[in-house]
Amino acid sequence: MTKNILSTTKAPGAIGPYSQGVEIGGFVYTSGQLGLNPETGQFGEGVAEQTRYSLSNVRAILEAAGTTLDQVVKTTVFLKDMNDFAAMNEVYGSFFAEPYPARSAVEVARLPKDGLVEIEVIAVKK
Numbered sequence: 001m002t003k004n005i006l007s008t009t010k011a012p013g014a015i016g017p018y019s020q021g022v023e024i025g026g027f028v029y030t031s032g033q034l035g036l037n038p039e040t041g042q043f044g045e046g047v048a049e050q051t052r053y054s055l056s057n058v059r060a061i062l063e064a065a066g067t068t069l070d071q072v073v074k075t076t077v078f079l080k081d082m083n084d085f086a087a088m089n090e091v092y093g094s095f096f097a098e099p100y101p102a103r104s105a106v107e108v109a110r111l112p113k114d115g116l117v118e119i120e121v122i123a124v125k126k
Contacts, residue, residue: 001025010060012036015112021061026125028065032078032118033057034111047084047116051091054119059095067126072101074122080115082107088117 006021007013011033014020021030035043035050038057044050059069079088085105101121111118 004065006030006061006064008060008064010038010064011057012038012041021065023065023125028062028067028071028121028123028125030058030061030121030123032076032120033061034113034115034118036113036115043113043115046087047079047081048087048091050115050117051088051119054117055092055095058119058121062121062123065123065125067123069095069123070097071123071126072096072121073124075101075103076120077103077105078108078111078118079105080108080111080117084116 001024004023005019006023008020011020018031021028033054035053037044037053044053062068077088079085
């Protein structure tokens with residue numbers, strides 16, 4: 001199987017030794033995306049805006065692979081504070097339609113750059 005490394009300027013660049021995403025075996029795996037504005041490199045204000053940026057960044061990586069959010073089968077959401085779950089979930093719901101992908105959501109002690117949310121996905125290639 002050939003591993004295709006994904007990269008787009010429409011999402012923030014990797015801040016370490018990893019790829020924005022990898023396509024292999026008919027699946028696309030994105031690295032966790034923080035809630036950063038890809039144009040400014042700055043975080044959105046609050047968890048809702050950071051969730052919006054995070055999922056927009058995920059969408060850009062999926063588009064670079066030739067697939068869409070509709071093809072996502074699994075998401076993992078990392079939250080700095082589980083009290084932000086409702087605000088994250090409201091924005092999250094605006095990006096996905098039924099049938100929804102499987103999802104895990106966990107609270108973590110700290111995220112890179114002290115972000116409030118980070119989201120990664122697994123999608124099938126169209």
